[in-house]
Amino acid sequence: MKKYTCRMIVGCAAIIFALSTMALAGGHKDGYCKKGLDDKLIGKFHFVLQNEDELALTPEQTHDIKELKKSVKKKVIESEAAVDIIKVDLYAAMSEDPMNVDLVNDLIDKKYDEKKHKAKLLIQSYSKFQSILNDEQKEKMKTMCREQKKQKMNCGSMKDCPMKK
Numbered sequence: 791m792k793k794y795t796c797r798m799i800v801g802c803a804a805i806i807f808a809l810s811t812m813a814l815a816g817g818h819k820d821g822y823c824k825k826g827l828d829d830k831l832i833g834k835f836h837f838v839l840q841n842e843d844e845l846a847l848t849p850e851q852t853h854d855i856k857e858l859k860k861s862v863k864k865k866v867i868e869s870e871a872a873v874d875i876i877k878v879d880l881y882a883a884m885s886e887d888p889m890n891v892d893l894v895n896d897l898i899d900k901k902y903d904e905k906k907h908k909a910k911l912l913i914q915s916y917s918k919f920q921s922i923l924n925d926e927q928k929e930k931m932k933t934m935c936r937e938q939k940k941q942k943m944n945c946g947s948m949k950d951c952p953m954k955k
Contacts (some may be wrong), residue, residue: 835859869908
């Protein structure tokens, strides 16, 4: 009877440990995580800068893309901070006993206006990024992106995958 109880306790502890590690890891398989528009745009900047030789970027283009990447990162940080500050005010306003509905509604409007403003800034930055590259470079970039996606799809769980190095 004591052995059975001991085994049950160890088994339950193992299950709890396994579930907690999955929860801490985000519960995603293969490192998948949801990306926002800002992550995709910065990733595209990084991809182009990483492959500047293959795309035959001029030094001016490289400089412009680096500056654009830096300014986008700054704008994203500022926008996310503004949303976080609004969230703090929103939760504080909601926790008051006689809740001021007008104030809460205004804060909700401000929060989503800030998110809308961030999305518009990202689209403007992407448009500026596209204007930096010429048509030939854009086509080469699209081809390289497709090839990279195909490599990722074909890798699966192979140990010698070039994408995992």
